[in-house]
Amino acid sequence: MPHVSLTVNGKPASADVENRTLLVQLLREKLGLTGTHVGCDTSQCGACVVHVNGRSVKSCTILAVQCEGANVTTIEGLATDGKLHPMQEAFRENHGLQCGFCTPGMVMSALDLVKHNPDPSEREVREWLEGNLCRCTGYHNIVKSILAGAAAMRGQPTKAAAE
């Protein structure tokens, strides 16, 4: 059986997998990291977004064996010393989650956006979320959260969002 060794959230991890095992299955079923969700399992909804070598990817559409030696970050890897990451905090503060199912993918996707575009416009945020679906359709507060999270990461105080 293939054996995969990789770094997950800064720590070495390894597991026996099948060649057909998906990264999301490795994370959830082998490593117990159930913060990454499986929504559609057809690469559409984005609930399973994690970072592989610094890029956001849909972990339901990459094989675990492709991640040999890779550096993977999941939603569990964001908080430090019990303190939420500024993007997580922004989602909490701005009611960016309703049922919460899509949230891990939204947060991980948002962080990839902010890495390339630290000060995105509302339109840029909405366009970036093309690959993340919220079945509660709570996009208004998700967008608000990402703008606030980006501002916090730039070290700016969060503005009250216009309603």
Place this chain on the structure above:
Amino acid sequence: MYDFAYHRPTNLADAARLAKEAEAKLMAGGMTLIPTLKQRLAKPSAVIDLGAISDLVGIRVEGGRLTIGALTTHADVARSAEVRRTIPGLADLANGIGDPQVRNRGTIGGSLANNDPAADYPAAVLGLGATIQTNERSIAADDYFKGLFETALKEGEIITAVHFPIPEKAAYAKFPNPASRYAIIGVFIAKGPQGVRVAVTGAGNGVFRVKAMEDALAKNWSADAINDITVPASECNSDIHASSEYRAHLIGVMAKRAIQAAG
């Protein structure tokens, strides 16, 4: 997903050798292959992952042409200063494929080898008159696309790079499916070393050129020049997303938008 053997060669020679195996399947970014495997629509004996062959990644401008390595992701093409400087319409096209996560994994070589009839890159490659470089030969765009998911590639032949002549003007206009972002109709128009070329994706069984539009635009580079030129609806597909008549109409609309965007 059925199980399969998995190989991750680190050089092209090993990949080519492995690809000769019957029922082996090459994988670039996997953005089409993995969903296909998950639906059990394919049952390869082996998946040969090209992802570790670093020679296949990269973008460079030399000898008056832009060369993009086959394993270069859509995100890297979209963000490349070289692409933006030489063929901005190509950077825009790459930035409109799928969604950010697809663009982070999907590659130009994978898209061209798959040749989905609604994919974006075939329109750019045909519209710009690019050359597809494989591990065995060079193939002109006009000889490469052979219809629905069919290409001139032989079994086990591997795309290594795509060479684009740098045009004077070029742009892509797409009417995307709102769910998948595949093209319902996409039109790439270029004016360059090979004259004016108009390539349409999403309409039929594969990308094609519209000679009447090319001739009209060669005489008069303006959106008005193609007012009276239509592609027959009989040459367009009809499905739940758009009727053949609507697709035929969109070809004209997208072509005009592309000309206007190209300036």
